Amino acid sequence: MEADRAPEEQRSGRTDLFLRHAPAALRLAFLLTGDRALAHDLVQDAFVRLFGRLLHLRNPDAFESYLRQTVVNLSRMHFRRKRVERTYLNREQQRFQEEATSPDLDIREDLWQALLQLPERQRVAIVLHFYEDLSEQQASEVLRCRPGTYRSLVSRGIAQLRATVRGDQDA
């Protein structure tokens, strides 16, 4: 138990968890937000929250899934806040565009931009399906929706991406 261990040992344990899991969490956060700086912030926040709860995790071995859930939750909270507090929306959109990563000429930048323009829940569903390779049950639990809703989110997201990309090509 973390509480029974010396502070240095606790710190070492947390450091190990960070070093082991932070890279994957950062990649997920970046795919969910498209914002490098925000992704770093979200990952830090996720670890701070989870470290505060280490004592109480039902299954400490499932740290990775807790971390994934926390990253998704924090990214959704971020976008929720931005939607509700409209005052900041325009500024954030501008920042979002400015801080997008530089184009990689070898890949479909138009597809990336189309992905970033998807409704946030669709984008999360797409990332969980195509990047995290989660099962329907796992992904719907992360999104806190029914499996049917998750399937619908992925389908609509793909349809939207297809329409956007093909529309661009047709233009």
Add this chain to the structure above:
Amino acid sequence: MPNQIDELDEELRELLRRKADAIGPPDGLERTMRRSTRRLARNAVVALLTLGLLGSGAVAGVRSLGGATGTKPADTSPSPSPMPQASGSSGVRSAVSTEGVTWFHPTPEMPLGLAGADGTLWVASGGNIAFPAPASDPGAEAGVASLARFDVDTGKITTVEVGQAGDVGVAAAFGDAWVLRRSGEVIRIDGVSLRKEASIRVPNPSEAAADGSLWVVSLGGTLTRIDPRTNAIVATIDTGVPATRGIENNGDLVPPNNGVPATGVSVGDGSVWVRGGGRVVRVDPETNAVQTTIDLGGSVDGLAVGPSGVWASVCGPGGPPCTWQLVRIDPATNAVASRRVLGRWESSAMPGVKGSIGRAGITVDSGSVWVSLAVNYNQYARGKILRIDPATGEIAATLVVPGSGGTTVGVTEQANTSDIFGPALIEGGAVWVINIESGEVVRIDLPGF
């Protein structure tokens, strides 16, 4: 799920892999360690403070609806947890508790309204209102708003849908729940069967309270009187409080300040009391006429009427920035009888300022005035409950509402997330608080009810 794997799917997988790989290594290890160390220390302090309150008798004991009394919380995870139930569902929700605080989760998404009566707690949730459906795909993302009924004794929770996702409130009256859809509807839900009994068109309903009638105040300041026997509108009264439409969001009206309705209503001392802008308006139910308007300055956030008078939380004189005051109005004279400073709302800008109080809700019972504060609203917010002695106006007890499982929802220098606490409510011998962003309902057992 589409089974066919076409070219776009493969491109998408490759795109995500390469974008993810390009992000590079994480930074901030040291910063994360410092922050988590501070948080752990803060948790320990809060636990000690809470135990101190227990020792002093300020906290009555542990009440757990989902686990053994007095046990440590089993799980505070962001949850591999049961789905929010969509319609007509029921069950005992997962709950964790520690030192007199019980967290219920998950509730349906975005709990916004809280009401209670006769051992039943009602939570109205807006659904997925943060992600409105795009115009090209209406209804696709919106989801549903819902009403959850908590039996405070058994923990049984039953949930029904109450229309498309959007901003909602709820009132408990005449044995039923009255769901306020800001889009312009009051829905009466039978308290036993949870069937929809009536739909009443009321412009932008903000809050409701009841004596012999249901009184609904609109965001625009109009007071609507509904006869509960017929569900008919019997009077509409222009209270003269400033009209506030709220923010348009997905065709719905979201009140400003992240869900704090701009107007409110309470009944007591033979009158109906309406708040809006910086005013409290007293309405005579005998004549349906405005008796008097009391200008408190600033913005009135909370209003409650009890045996000790009319209590309002006011942030003023302008702002934010502004100073929160707890004001007592003497109903005998309609004059301000006392004012007590609660703290400062330093700024509405993001990031917020440490210690800044973003909202102050009030509820009153026979022996106390309870103030629910959201501290440092624009960053992480701490829910803080003050128990005020109405005789002296002094703070009799303070409790910082921890986050799930004993972790404090603490103030940090980071500004990209928050936990927002809604107003508190007293029901079934406990203070209840909703956490809008985490979707939790928090029960705090305190004595003296």
